[in-house]
Structures are given as structure tokens and as C-alpha cells.
Amino acid sequence: MSKSAAILFVHNEVDTIGWWLAHHATIGFSTLIVCDDHSTDGTLTALSNAATLYDIRVQSADTTLSTRLERQTRFHENALAQGHDEFDWMMILAADEYLHFETARSVAEFTANAPGTTIPVNWCLFGSSGRLTPSAFSPVETFIRHGLLSLPDHRVVRHLVQPRSLDTGLPDPFSALDRNAVWDEARILHFAASDRESFFKRDSSATPEQAWKNFDRNDAEYGGANRWLPGSRRIASFLTQASLTDLYWRLKAVMTHADKSTLQKLGLTPDQLSVSSSSRSQPQFRFCTLGATQRLMLDMQTGSLVPVGETDTNFGRYNPLIMALEVSDTDIWNACLFVENPLPGRYLSLAGSPTLLPMVPLHIKIAENTVQSPVSGDDIHIAIPDHALTEIDATISLYSRITSFMVLTAGGHNLAGLLRGIERLPAADASALGCAVAMLPFEEAERLSDAFPGVVPRNVRSARPPQA
Template sequence: MSKSAAILFVHNEVYTIGWWLAHHATIGFSTLIVCDDHSTDGTDMVLSNAATLYDIRVQSSDTTLSERLDRQTRFHEKALEQGRDEFDWMMVLAADEYLHFETARSVAEFTAAATTAMLPVNWCLFGSSGHQVPSAFSPIETFTRHGLLSLPDHRIVRHLVRPRQMGSSLPDPFSALERNATWSDSRVLHFAAGDHESFLRRNSSATPDKAWQNFDRNDAEYTGASRWLPESRRIASSIVQASLTDLYWRLKATVTHADRTVLQDLGLTPAQLSAPSSRRTPPQFHFCMLGQTKQLMRDMQTGSLVPVGAGDVNFGRYNPLVMALEVSDGDIWNACLFTENPLPGRYLSLPGSPTLLPMVPLHVMIAENTVLSPVSGEEIRIAIPDHALTKIDATTALYTRMTSFMVLTAEGHGLADFLRGIDRLPAPDASALGCAIAMLDPEDAGRLAQTFPGLIPRSLMPVRPPQS
């Protein structure tokens, strides 16, 4: 079996590094070799947690070299040299570069018939697709428009190389500038622009507008790489949930030891953790099925959500959806959506929700019968049959599915309430933890993310709900 490795040098890419790892694991690289250039935003924590799940070999850059380019070059050279005896193919990529095959199903299949020591793959420069602010979704899903093939930048190449046949020099990205670019069998999706806000933050060019115009290419649409998304989402979800599990244990230690330093960073005091709950009684929940004459269910064969009549239910194929609504005096109720029976996969896919959890956090505007994502603030259009939520009995099985979330939010949705819930929760439940974080006040969630960088993904960072 052919073995392959992707090589990445990275600095401060906390919100996208998980997607890069997930994508390149999906397309079949055996190993990901990543050098973190002393990131300060939590990138190292994402890498550390991901490395517990996959063959991701993480190292730090050589700080004896003062220039980042020199540290990067040194790492690339050593990675290729050290991989000669282990890997059949290796490839140097950047954090905004995603390798894609038009028809091949894996790196092994793409390289199987190769007769040369190097396989060049041309850039395909993607623009912002009109995005002004960062997105929690995969870059492949977010950015779908690119420049025309004739663009000179597309002559830049990345190489899949046989390390045993390589000399001492690194593959030259500019070695094919005299040849026309081709995307007939592969391309490197280059998300150089990204959204406008992130581009300006990353680039310190004296002429940022000119640089933006060069990279923001949106001439043609391409969605061929979406075929990798189901598996890359599954892998990304496992990375997200590993980080949330890590967060649980760190928060548990903070509460157990009343760590004043961490609590101060969170804007709290030990006294606030021991203060009595402001709630007189625990919150009440209504459990509902989605629909009346037909019920919305997850088709376990296709992963899609479909309305199913009572006479058509095949419980080997269909998994009913349940919405747990937290009763409130206001017009906006917190809610969690989950399948009645546990999913064999890592997350519940709901169009418009980026959360990558088995349980999806929601805001339900009762008067308007509208469902919003607490993360994006945008409406999630769930095709509920009959436009009806039908209340069902609150069984022991349903309460069991919600127990961890109920423990975390029993005293409210403030940060101190959340930490007291952590103290009572005996074991980590990444799904419940993620839902509870998505329902915090955005400022509280921001302090939590700043105190524990890299452990809370953008896909769970809440926005302020609309005023009721």
C-alpha cells in the first residue's frame, strides 16, 4: 500500500486548520506533518487534539532562525529528508491550499500510474464569493468562485514528489510558468482571498486594496470539490469534539481548584462560583416531534431529512428528529435538535448549522414560528411537515439524551452558571458542552474562547439573538 504525507508550515490559523487537516485526511494522505510556527491564537491546541485521533505529526519551528521564511524552508527540507525511507509520495502545501482530484478517489489512486518523480498540480485561485466576514463552514463550502484558467497565477504549481528520488532542493512552485495551466485531473484550490475582513487582517501590504483585487477572483463557479465534504465534515466534527472534551477537563480543574488566575481571565471570582442559583426552579422542557400527519426524520441511508408518514416508517432506515424546547417567558426559546436514536456518525447534519455536533443548538422565535442558529443568527429553514411542532411525552429515554445539557444549564445561561454546571457534570459530553456554549452571552463566550484559545471552534461562537 502506497504511503503519502502532506507537509504544512502554519502560523495562527486556529479557525481553519481543522478543515485543512480534515480535507487532506479525507483525500487519502496517510500522514500529515505539521510545523506550528509558535502560533498565539490556539492553533497548537487544535493540532494537539487532532493528533490524538489521526496520524498528525506536530512539531515546532526552529526559533534560532529569526526569519519566518527561513524557519519554513528549514522545516520543509527536513520533512522531505526524514520522509524518504517511509513515504512513497509527499507534498508541500500552505494552510490556504487544498489539493483536489477531479476523478481520482485518493492520493494513492491518483499516483498509482505515475512514471515520473514529480507530479505538478496547478493553482486554482478562489475569490471571496462575496463574503465580507469569516465563516464557520469549510472553505470548500464557503468559497465557490475562482479566476479563469488563463490567469497567470494559475501557472504556479505544487508538486507531489517521490522523496527517495528528490535531490537536496525543494520543489519549485514557479517551475512551470512557461506552460499553460491545466485542471483536467487535479488542482490546488487556493483560498488566498478568503473573506474580506480576514484578508485585511492577514495582509500588511502597503496597498491592501490592490492585493485584494489580485486575489479576489470570482469569474467562474466550481463546486466539484464538494464531493469531499461529507467525510471531511465527519473528521472535522471529531476534532471539534476532541477539543471540547479537552476544554471540559480544563474547566473542571479550574472549578475544582478555584483557580483565581483563570477565573479572573473569565471575569469571575471564586465567590461567584459558590453563589446560589438565581433560578428558583430548574428549567422546564417541552419535547416535540417535527410535524403532525408526517414527521421529519433522518434517512440513515442518505443522511438527508425527509418527511415520513406513520404508515411508511421503517425504523431500520428512518431516525425520528426530536426538538427539546426550554420553556421561557420571552419570545425566544433555546432549543436542541437531535435524533431519537443515537447517531452512528459524529454529527447531525442540518443545512445552515455549522456546529458539527450530534445535538444542534437552536433559537426558536415562538411568535413567528422561526428557527435561528445561535451561531450565525441566520434563519435555519427546516422543512417541518405541516409547519407544526407536535408535543410528545417526555420519556425517560428523551430526558437521558438531554441530561448533560440540563445539568450544564440548570442554573441559567450565564458564565458562572455554566461553570457551576461543569462542577456537577461528572464526565465530558462534547455535544452538550457545545450546545451550552452556543447559548451563552456572546461576551461570555468570547472570554471563554480567549482564556482557552483553540478549544472553542468558530462553529460554536454565539451571536447576540434578536431582541424579543
Template structure:
């Protein structure tokens, strides 16, 4: 069987590195070889957690070389040389470049009929699609508009190469500038612009506004790459849950050792963790199914949410949805959405929610009867049959499903209470922890992310107050 590897040199890409890894695993690369150039934002931690799930070989850049370009060049040459005897095909990519095939289902299928040892694939430059701030969704989903084929930048190429046929030189991205770009069979989705805030934060140009104008191309709509999203989300969900499990153990250690430097970063003191500062009563939950004569269920075969009649007993295929509403005396109630029968190793797909967990955090505006994602701050439109939430009995089984979340939020939605909850929770529950983080105040969640870079995924961090 053909073996292939994607090669990546990366620095400070913590919020998108998971999507890059998930996408290139989805399209069929056997191995991902990644060199971290001493990132300071947690990229290395995200890579390490992902490497427990997939053949991701993580290296560190050679610090004896003074410039990033020299370190990158050395890594690229070494990776290609070391892969000659193992891989049939290899490809150098950047963190904002996603390989995409128009019809082929995998790298192996795309390269099966190759007659040359090198295959050049043109850039396709995607703009911001009007996005101003970072998104927790995949770039493939977030940025769907690109420049016209005639754009000169599209003559830049990346090469799928057979490493055993290479000499010591690297493939040249500018080797096809004299030829028109072609996207008939494949293209490199180049998300160079991303959102405006992230672009200017990178500060990689002496003339950033001019660079932004060059990269922010939104002339044509393209959704062909969305076919990779179901599988890339599935892989990304594993990475999210691995990171949150790692975070649980790190927080457990903080509670065990009363780590003062970490507590200082969190804005907490040992005294705040030793005694509960909350006098609120144990939160109460109301449990509802979505719909009355029909109920919204997860189709376990298709992965979609569908309305099913209450007399349909095919529960091997259909898994009823349950919403747990946290009773509040305010107009906004926190809620968690999950399926009646647990989803081990899977996530609940809900359009509009970036949270890749078996349980989805929500925020309900009771008076307006609207549902929001606490992570994106945007409204989520759930096609509830009959437009009805039907309250059901609060059974022991339902409460047991909520127990880890209730332990983490028993003292309210605040960071000190979360850590005391971690101390009481005997084993990690990534879904409960992700939901609890999503319901923290924005500033406290950001302090948690800063204290533990790389293990607090963006897709569980709450939106800025202005977004919610």
C-alpha cells in the same frame, strides 16, 4: 499500498486548521506532517487534539532560526528528507491551499499511473464570494467562486513528489510560469482571499488593499470540490468533539483549583463560582417531533433528512428527529434538535448549521415561526412535513437525553452558571457543552475562547449580536 504525506508549516490558523486537516485526510493522505511556528491563537492545541484521531505528526519550528522563511525552509527540507524511506508521495502545501482531484477518489488513485517522479498541480484562486466576516463552515463550502483559468497567478504550482528521487532542493512553485495552467485532472484550491475581515487581520502585505484586489477573484462558480464535504465534515466533527472534551477537563480543573488567572480572563471571581447567583426555576422543556402524518427522520444509510410516514417501522434505517424547546416568557426560545436513538461518534447533519455535533443548538422565533442558528445567526430552513411541530410526552428517556445540557444551563445561559454546571457534570458530554456555549452571550463566549485558545471551536461559538 501507496503511502503519502501532506506537509504544512502553519502560524495562527486556529479557525480553519481543522478543515485543512479534515480535507486532506478525506482525499487520502496517509499522514499529515505539520509544523507549528509558535502560534499564539491556539492552533497548537487544535493540532494536538486532532492528532489523537488521525496520523498527524505535530512539530514545533526551530527557534534558533531568526526568520519565519528560514524556519519554514528548514522544516520543509527535513520533512522531505525524513520521508524518503516511508512515503511514496509527499506534497508541500500552505494552510489556505487544498488539493483537489477532478475525478480521482484519492491520492493513491491519482498517483497510481504516474510516469514521472514529480507531478505539478496548478493553483485555482478563489475569492471571497462576497463574504465579509469569518465563517464556521468549510472554506470549500464558503468560497465557491474563482478567477478565470487565464489568470497569471494560476501558473503557480504545488508538486506531488516522490521524495526518494529528490535532491536537497525544494520543489519550486514558480517552475511553470511559462506554461498555461491546466485543471483537467487536479487543482490547488487556493483560498488566499478568504473573507475580507480575516484577510486584513492577517496584515501580510505592505499594500493590503492592492493585495485584496488581486486575490479576491470571483469570476466563475465552481462546486466540484463539494463531493469531499460529507467525509470532511465527519472527520471535522470528531475534531470538534475532541476539543470540547478537552475543554471540559480544563474547565473542571478551573473549578477544582479556583484558578484565579483563568477566572480573571473569564471575567469571573471565585465568589461567583461558589454560590449560585441565579434564582430562576429549573427550565422546562417541551418535546416535539417534526411533522404529524409524516415525520422528519434521519436516514441512517444516506445521512440525509427525509419525511417518513408514521406507519413506517423500519427504525433500523430511519431515526426520528426530536426538538426540545426550552420554555421561555420571551419571543425567542432556545432549542436543541437530536435524533431519538443516540448517534455515538457521529453528528446530526442539518443544512445551514455549522455545528458538527449529535445535538444541534437552535433559536426559535415563536411569533415569526422561524428557526435560526445561534452560531451563524442565519435562518435555517427545515423541511418539516405538514409544517407542524407535534408535541409528544416528556418521557424519562427524553429528559435523560437532555440531562447533561440541563445541568450545564440550569442557572441560565451565562458563563458563571456554565462553570458551576461543569462542576456538577460528572463526565464530559461534548454535544451538551457545545450547545451550551452556542447559547451564551457573544461576549462571554469570546472570553471563554480567549481564555482557552484552540479548544472552543468556532462552529459552536455564538454569532455577533449584529448577525443574529
């Protein structure tokens, strides 16, 4: 069986590294070989957590080499040399480059009938699609517009190579500048622009406005790479929940050891964590099904949400959705959406929610009768039959599904309350912790992320409030 490896040299890409790993595992690379160049944003921590789940071989750049280019070149040379006897095919990529096949279902299928020992794949330069700020969704679904095929930049190539047949030297990305780009069978989705804020934050050009103008190409729309999203999301959900489990244990250690240094980073004092300082009464929840004469359910065969009548219910196929509403005297109620019977998979898929958790955090705007993601800040359209929420009995079984969330938020939707909840929660519950983090105020979620870099995924961090 063919074995393949993608090679990545990376620096400070914590918010997107999970999507890169998930995408390239989904398209069939056997192994991902990643070198972290002394990131300061938690990228190495995210990689280390991911490596407990998949064949991701993580290493750190050689500190004896003074420049990043030298460290990158040395890593690429060593990776290809070390893969000489193990891998049939290898490919060097950057963190903003995603390999995509037009029809092939995997790396193995794409390379099966290769006419030679090297397969060049042209760039396809994607612009910002008008996005100004970072997104919690995959770049594949966030950035869907690219430059025209005739753009000179598209002549840049990445090579799938057979390492045992590789001559001395690294594959040259500029070896095909004299030939027109071709996307008939494959392309490198190059998200060089990303969103405007992230682009300028990287500070990777002496003339940033000129570089932005070159990379922000939005002439044509392309959605062919969406076929990888179900697989990418599934893997990304594992990575998200591994990070949140790590976060639980780190927070547990803070409380166990009364870590004043970390509390200071979180903007908290020991007095704020005392039980007596919390005067909040125990929150009350209402449980509802979505619909009246029909109910919205998860079709376990297709993964889609469908309205189902009482006489049509097949409990082997359909899993009813339940919304737990946290009663509030404000216009916005917190809510958690989950299925009545625990999922065999890792997350509940809801269009517009990036959380990738079995339980989806929501904000319900009572006066406007709208649903919003606390992470993206965008409205979510849920096709509720009859436009009705039907309240049901709050059974012990239903309460058991949100017990961990209730423990984590009993002291309020703030960092002090979260840490008090962590102290009382006896075991890690990634889904409940992710929902609790999503409902923190934006500034507090950012402090949590800064204090624990690499273990607070962007897809559970609350949205930045709109500027006045």
C-alpha cells in the same frame, strides 16, 4: 500500499486548521506532517488534540532561526529528507491551499499511473464570494467562486513528489510560469482571499488593498470539491468533539482549584460562582416531533432528512427527530434537535448548522415562526411535514438525552452558569457542552475562547450580533 504525506508550515490558523486537516485526511494522505511556527491563537493546541485521533505529526519551528522564511525552509527540507524512505509521495502545501482531484478518489489513485516522479498541480484562486466576516463552515463550501483559468497566478504550482527521487533543493512553485494552467485532473484550491475581515487581520502585505484586489477573484463558480465534504465533516466532527472534551477538563480544573487567574480572564469572580448567587428556576422543556400525519426522520442509509408516514415507518432505517424546546417568556426559545435513537455516527447533519454535534443547538423565534442557528446567525429551513410541531410526552428516556445540557445550563445561559454546571457534571459530554457554548452571549463566548485558545471551536461559538 502507497503511502503519502502532506507537509504544512502554519502560524495562527486555529479557526481553519481543523478543516485543512480533515480535507487532506479525506482525500487520502496517509500522514499529515505539520510544523507550528509559535502560534499565539491556540493552533498548536488544536493540532495536538487532532494528533490523538489521526497520524498527524506535530512539531514546533526551530527557534534558532531568526526569520519565518528560514524556519519554514528548514522544516520543508527536513520533512522531505525524513520521508525519503517512508513515503512514496509527499506534497508541500500552505494552510490556505487544499489539494483537489477532479475524478480520482484518493492520492493513491491519482498517483498510481504517474508518468514521472513529480506531478505539478496548478493553483485555482478562490475569492471571498462576497463574504465579509469569518465562517464556521469549511472553506470548500464557503468560497465557491474563483478566477478564470487564464489568470497568471494560476501558473503557480505545488508538486506531488517522490522524495527518494528528489534532487537537491525544494520543489519550485514558480517553475511553470511559462506554461498555461491546467485543471483537467487536479487543482490547488487556493483560499488566499478568504473573508475580508480575516484577510486584513493577517496583515501579510505592505499594500493590503492591492493584495486583496489581486486575490479576491470571483469570476466563475465551482462546486466540484463539494464531494469531499461528507468525509471532511465526519473527520472535523471528531476534531470538534476532541477539543470540547479538552475544554470540559480545563473548565473542571478551574472549578476544582478555584483558579482566580482564569476566572479573571473570563470576567468572573468567585462570588458569581456560588450556588446561592443563582436565583434562576429550573428551566422547563417541551419535547416535539417534527410533523403531524408525517414525521421528519433521519434516513440512516442516506443521511438525509425525509418525511415518513406512520404506516411507512421502518425503525431499522428511519430515526425520528426530536426537538427539545426550553420554555421561555421571551420571543426566542432555545432548542436542541436530536434523533430519538442515539446516532452510530458522530454528528447530526442539518443544512445551515455548522456545529457537527449529535445534538444541534437552535434558536426558535416564536413570533416569526422561524428557526435560526445561534452559531451562524442565519435562518435554517427545516422542511417540517404539515408545518407542525407535535408535542409528545416528556419521558425519562427523552430527558436522559438532554440531562447533561440541562445541568450545564441550569444556572442560565452565561459563563457563570456554565461553570457552575461544569462543577456538577461528572463526565465530559462534548455535544452538550458545545450546545451550551453556542447559546452563550457573543462576548462571553469570545472571552471563553480567549481564555482557552484552541479548544473552543468556531463552529460552536455564538454569532456576532448584527451591528446597528
